[in-house]
Amino acid sequence: MNAKETPAAPEMGLRERKKLRTMETIRREAYRLFAAQGYEATTVDQIADAAEVSPSTFFRYFPTKEDVVLDDDYDDTLAAALRSRPPGEPVIESLRHGLADSLGRQLEADREDLLLRTRLGFTDPALRARSWDEMQRSQDVVAALICERTGRDPGDLDAHCAAAALIAVSTAVVRYWVEHDGKVDLVPLYDRQFAQLAAGLRL
């Protein structure tokens, strides 16, 4: 998921403001096309056309087509959110709050955009690899937190499995949210499913 671009600080010149605008336009048009036709079916030329730039310019802004859709710092956000929780708290609680916080903020800011991007991540084959990577990274962040708090060494299997379960559940919740067009409230869903996990999945 993409961090929102810092919107045109006043102290920068026309040149840089134009560059920012161009980048935003390219990204916006790309997402629009991806949503309408799928990622693979959308060519760089189409994106460039829609954004009214040349294909050369597209590649000056984004080294590859995939990069249009990349978000490097989601797990940093998550890590930060987690670190702000009291160290004595059960990990599952920290994560519940951490996710609610970071997602909540994004939801208020960009609801439609978030929904669109998340849906793309689930539905478009070529983008699922990306989502998987993000999931893995989040999982590693959570595993690291667990190890840190409980004094295990970083490769500990228990920690990684717990992290995997937690992240998988939150992903499943988000998937449910996407499949219901964002018309359900995320946070109570999280609460319930995390509680189920803590209770040991009696099924």
Place this chain on the structure above:
Amino acid sequence: MNAKETPAAPEMGLRERKKLRTMETIRREAYRLFAAQGYEATTVDQIADAAEVSPSTFFRYFPTKEDVVLDDDYDDTLAAALRSRPPGEPVIESLRHGLADSLGRQLEADREDLLLRTRLGFTDPALRARSWDEMQRSQDVVAALICERTGRDPGDLDAHCAAAALIAVSTAVVRYWVEHDGKVDLVPLYDRQFAQLAAGLRL
């Protein structure tokens, strides 16, 4: 993961035996090259060369390069394994046995091959999308089983979250196995981690 090809039933003619052998050769050489240079870096021409066929022939056997690495029926196997368990059993138990069975069989048959393919699925960016899909399908199979056994409707979030957690844990276990070069015993790891899940991840 690919099902092992049924190895040349005696009743088929030379033609078909040759076809099977060609297909196996292509796949084997492809995996060898993927392991050595990565998936993206390996071209179809290289695979064809290594398998001593023309590129045309490659595409006659595999519609796309990705298909070389595809396994359509892993989740069928899983579903079958699950269905063979007594319906009264807790789902977590069924899955534990189902996975141990199906994996156990593959382990005895193709240990090295399985390790190689699984590792590729984790490490190669372009193949991770595949792995994700397989995970999702397995997850849906498990979710379906849960719904079936507990009389929920198929979209039920509780069921999907439970399935997600279970599959995520088994994936994490397999990942650990791969990262330790297959030198640890899978089954006891499964047992322990599933037990942790059932106990509610007290961390």
Place this chain on the structure above:
DNA sequence: TCCCTCATGGGAGTCTACTGTCATTATCCA
């Protein structure tokens, strides 16, 4: 205002997955 820098467009070119066609060669069957 003048010059410098830098974003841009255009075009030519590469690489690789993938398609389609046709002649050749190997198996199969009567």
Place this chain on the structure above:
DNA sequence: TGGATAATGACAGTAGACTCCCATGAGGGA
């Protein structure tokens, strides 16, 4: 053994991602 059938190879061709290069024109500083 001979004719039908099926597998193959060679070749030409398309499409799309990505690179390189060069001319042009729009900001920006003096």
